[in-house]
Amino acid sequence: MKIISVDEMRQIEKEAYESGISYEQMMITAGKKIAQKILSETLYLNRTITAIIGTGNNGGDALIALTELIKEGWTANAWMIRKRHDKDNLLSNFQYRNGQTVEYQNDQYFNQLDQWLQSSDILLDGALGIGCHLPLASDYSEVFSHIHSISKRFTTIAVDCPSGMDCDSGECDEHCIHADMTFCIEALKIGEIQNPGYRFTGKIESISLDLPENLPIYQKIKRNIIQRESLNKDIPVREVDGNKGTFGTVDIIGGSDQYIGAPILTGMAAYKAGCGLVNMFVPQIVRDISANMIPEAIWTILNIKDPHAMDLCMEKIIEAKKKKHAFVIGPGLGIGDIQIEFTRKFFEQVQEVSPYSEQNFIIDADGLNLLAALADWPKRLPQLCILTPHPGEFSRLSALPIQEIQRNRVRICEEYAKRWNKVVVLKGAYTVISSPDGRTGVLPIASSALAKAGSGDVLSGIIAGFLSQGINDQFTAACLGVWIHGNAGLIAKERIGNEYSVTATDIIQSIREAITTLIR
Template sequence: MKVVSSNQMRAIENAAFKEGTSSEILMQNAGHAIALAIGARITDGSQLVALIGPGNNGLDGLIACSELRKTDSYIMTIILLTNTVSEREDFLEELDLINSDVKIYDSLDCDSKFQEIEVILSKADVVLDAIFGIGLSRNIEDPLKAYINRIIDSLSENVLKVAVDIPTGVNTDTGEVDQTVFGADLTFALACPKLAHFTQPAAYFCGKVEVLDIGILIKEMKEINVNLITESSVGPKIPMRPLGSNKGSFGKIMIVGGSKEFVGAPALAGKAALRTGAGLVTSAIPTAISSSFTSLFPESTLIQLPEISENNSAWNSARYIHKNLAEYSVMLIGCGLGVSNQTTNIVENLLIPDIDVPKLIIDADALNILSRMYKWWDKVDDNAILTPHPGEMSRLTSLSINEIQSNRINVAQEFSCKWNKIVVLKGANTVIASPDGEVWVSKFANPALASAGTGDVLAGIIAGLLAQNVSMIDAALLGVYIHGLTGETFGKSSGLLASDLLESIPFIMDRLRINKGFKN
């Protein structure tokens, strides 16, 4: 599913017009779809207030009101936040279709009758924001700013706030929000999701996003290269588990990581890989932590790396790994590794020499170590997935965290192309970028996942999928989806431990298999 900018959405609409679909039909379709979606969520007798703006977003809202009035089941109030209604014949036609018992206020009434409006707003069950939509690209100014603020302040805590396409006060393309912003619980995206739906801080004010079909056939357009990860797009990539298989059928993973300070990180990653279905995990860890590590993760085989000293170079430690690397289909490096001179030398000796390496996932401290190396991307194998959080991405790119977070999609895309590596930029609405310029965003933005170790779990899930012969990009996409969906099973509760995710992974995998049509 494509995620579009405001200009791209207009281009899609213009293409539909050229093929014979009129703007009137699209707006009627949009209004009907909105009405159906609202009607499915409210009961007879519910009180609905519609906030109608001056443009096509407002007309979509009016058409929805007209459709909802046909059932005569709801108490409806319309507030026209525009003084140009008399200039638009299509607005007047829709208002004529709405029954006379509907209370209609115009912008002038926001001054003279606001006490009356305030009582209605305080009792509303649903408020529909159809003020601006994707057309807003400037700050909201008075008197409209004052009216909207008064309306927002008058709403009860229990009201369902619904936005048409984009909440008022949100910039569709940048994800920036105005000081005056309608915080929606639910946003109906017309035809396509928009960039702001998955860009912070706007995504927070969009609430849950539901895409409504308005009768536009979304053809592949070359310039649209941002996609939403959906179950229908990644579900078919879930690996099968044929009868008669053995552990060798599902791949072997080498995890290089761990330190005295971070014993648990490679254990979390390894357990996640096994829970995802990998056949075998071998952990290359310092000898000094092998005993405590084994108690955490007894299912892992071990390569114990001796402490680097005058008699034991980093190259010798790397040779312990190189010696058996050909047996493994995936190497995950970085979880809990630390950034000492010793680990820096190990990473250099593992990733920089021109030797055959399996499919690579580079995470955590391995990324921090790479960030210190001159043009590391020219030296590290291209068959790699990088999984930075914003801080690690900042060190890799020399951009500030604010610069990254305010432009996550473009930053991930730019550096994936520059480095010729797949980039998984973690965080709310994780972004995955491929060197060919394609970008995907995750719909999940669950604060429950904002805790130590959840990134190790994600790296392990991706490694587990790679071990089962899922392609590099599909493993990244499917891994992010499984990780996000696993987090959703815990809601938004605080106190979630990364290890809590592990037991849910097989159930999420089974659910995806069942939906795909597999019984095993």
């Protein structure tokens, strides 16, 4: 499903109009399809619907849907917040079919609205669509506030977006209508996948306007929801006669006295994602305490204070030129002058020993914090790097305040992927993945099951595990990894029975089932 801005939606409508499809025709398509979707559900026993109608085309869509439902034997009521314009054919068609209408000014105490809603299966929210500009006018605010106060017996369905939401930023009025379901017209709007917008949409269903596929604007929109259906073709095929070399090596550089488990989680996740071999480059203490947790790994003691440590790493980089490797730098590495100097030298020497490296690097956790301490860090990195910051790490890398990043996650991730010329995974609820070539994917998952220490280490391991198996495109590997990770978290929550008790180890244990779901 595509994700678009309000301007892009307006451009789609404009180009569709120029191609010969009238605005009215588009609205008729939207309204009829809304009705069809409602009719396809069997749970509406009263076959009664009440819509809140605004003055714009969002209300127009809703009126058409109501009229279609009357034709199918439904009872339909339109409660108008304000008077629509005098020559509104949509309203007269509805009334001609015996649709009931009342205006707010004639029902100021909401008696009629409450009565209608008592017998309705559905409240259809056609008050405001992409034309909503906050703050709400006082009459809209009063109506929405009243709707909040009603004890709900009906399903609330929003047309295009919940009313009271800014469709670009996701900002919501305090009385924004909380939908159980949103029928997105043509595409999801960016605001609907931003916080707090996504809290109000409920289940998302898409409504296509059946527009010509060759509209020029479609070529420019490269933002999509990450969905199972579009990903399952991307998972690497496993040759039956392959050996461990066929499925590649993941090299993990991380760990410290303080963070013993982080690189272990990355290594375990990489194996679960299917890589052939994991090389762990960790301090002695990490190896001594944790080797039994991951007996399949090969261990190299890395004491980053020792000048010889860099030689060990570079030997691997040189060896990796001939084989499929993915390097993860950072989990649990710690932060300090020694680590900063190690990071600086590491990338300097990578450029020297392998200047045109085709190897994949994933920089995660402390690796990102250490990078942020180096001037001009994007120029120091090899060509193929994925950066996996959470908002705090993104803030250190970009010098933007966390609040600003969170307010505008999609746009900022897109902008900085281009600026840094790297694939960027902005973690958190509704993780965003952007590529410098303009592609963006968003995972529509928000779950506190994933918000645990070590969860990010697991993610970098999964992405590395897929890269080592030969996915050539970093953006695709990142989207695949994010999908598997997010779904593994949800599966772990189901298995365990609640979100509180899920740990990063539980997420690793559910990678198996998430992959099975993907390839099934």
